[in-house]
Amino acid sequence: MTTVPRVSIGLPVYNGEQYLAEALDALLGQTYRDFELIITDNASTDGTEAICRRYLAKDPRIRYLRLPENIGAAPNHNFVFTQARGELFKWASHDDLYGRDLLRRCIDALDEHPEAVLSHVTKAIIDGSGTVRRSFDYQLATDSPHAPERFRSLLFAAGGDDFYGVIRADVLRRVTPHDSYHHADRTFVTEIGLHGPFHQVRELLYFRRDHPTRAERANPSKRARCVNLDPRRADRMRNPTVRLLSEYIWGYIAMIRRAPLSPKDRQACYRHLFAWLASRLVPGSSQRIEDHPDVVSDEIAVAVDTIVAGRERRAG
Numbered sequence: 001m002t003t004v005p006r007v008s009i010g011l012p013v014y015n016g017e018q019y020l021a022e023a024l025d026a027l028l029g030q031t032y033r034d035f036e037l038i039i040t041d042n043a044s045t046d047g048t049e050a051i052c053r054r055y056l057a058k059d060p061r062i063r064y065l066r067l068p069e070n071i072g073a074a075p076n077h078n079f080v081f082t083q084a085r086g087e088l089f090k091w092a093s094h095d096d097l098y099g100r101d102l103l104r105r106c107i108d109a110l111d112e113h114p115e116a117v118l119s120h121v122t123k124a125i126i127d128g129s130g131t132v133r134r135s136f137d138y139q140l141a142t143d144s145p146h147a148p149e150r151f152r153s154l155l156f157a158a159g160g161d162d163f164y165g166v167i168r169a170d171v172l173r174r175v176t177p178h179d180s181y182h183h184a185d186r187t188f189v190t191e192i193g194l195h196g197p198f199h200q201v202r203e204l205l206y207f208r209r210d211h212p213t214r215a216e217r218a219n220p221s222k223r224a225r226c227v228n229l230d231p232r233r234a235d236r237m238r239n240p241t242v243r244l245l246s247e248y249i250w251g252y253i254a255m256i257r258r259a260p261l262s263p264k265d266r267q268a269c270y271r272h273l274f275a276w277l278a279s280r281l282v283p284g285s286s287q288r289i290e291d292h293p294d295v296v297s298d299e300i301a302v303a304v305d306t307i308v309a310g311r312e313r314r315a316g
Contacts, residue, residue, distance in 0.1 A: 007035035007103060009092050016094035017051060019209060019241035022310060023094050024055050029309020032103040040080040041066040072230035074180040085168035090167045095214060097130060099205030099307040101259035106166035109199045114288050117196035120165030128211045130304050135204060145286060146259055148268035150197060154190040155276040161208060162189050162198055174254035180230035182222050182244045187251035194259035207304060208233040
């Protein structure tokens, strides 16, 4: 009889050979062991498939699915979730690193806080070699019991990386799948926040790697980022820039209409949205945490090699 794991980790990847093995070592070395790791390869043309099959042969918790063509990052992220069996789900990136206790700390937090729909940890930015460059203080009010306050915070405050937290799968099935318009990841996380509070574990266990080929940096324009999410966005006739932006705004409006909110909370969310729209008319306004140096804490010396599984072999 097949045992269903409590946690499913979904790792969508395309041409990730440079850092993939490090990410797999970090995930497979978690102190919490009851999980499945689902890798959906978006028709990679480099050595990604060979790396995945090598790890597949060593660890029965891995499931490897290779897509026949590149469907884009957003459909691939949605597809990997459809393959999940666990009650909890986490997306993972092929180029990031994860402390050994990340899963355990997040799962413990969700068990201790049944009202929370998502749990994540403190993050730092690392470079290509894995050296910590910056750490961040999480300042969002996503732990508020009030949905409008969570909504307002996710609109106005400098954001974290809650997309990569551990999320209750039943909540993910109730929200709109990840789309491919401008900043679709922001609306996706915000809709999750309308279903319940997040819990932030104040422990540095997530290391987001900043490198020239990371999707956000390799695709600097709005259209390029949207095309990376879904190749169909390259059609300028069907997807003019105004549509990529208007769908972003409509994403917020639609989620307020769908979410399980009281009439009072729904009205409050609309007020916050209109205030946010007005603020976006101010030149230079931004939400990205990397664009807000005032929320960056003092640089810390972190021995990543002692926190992340597999790093000791590479360091040696």
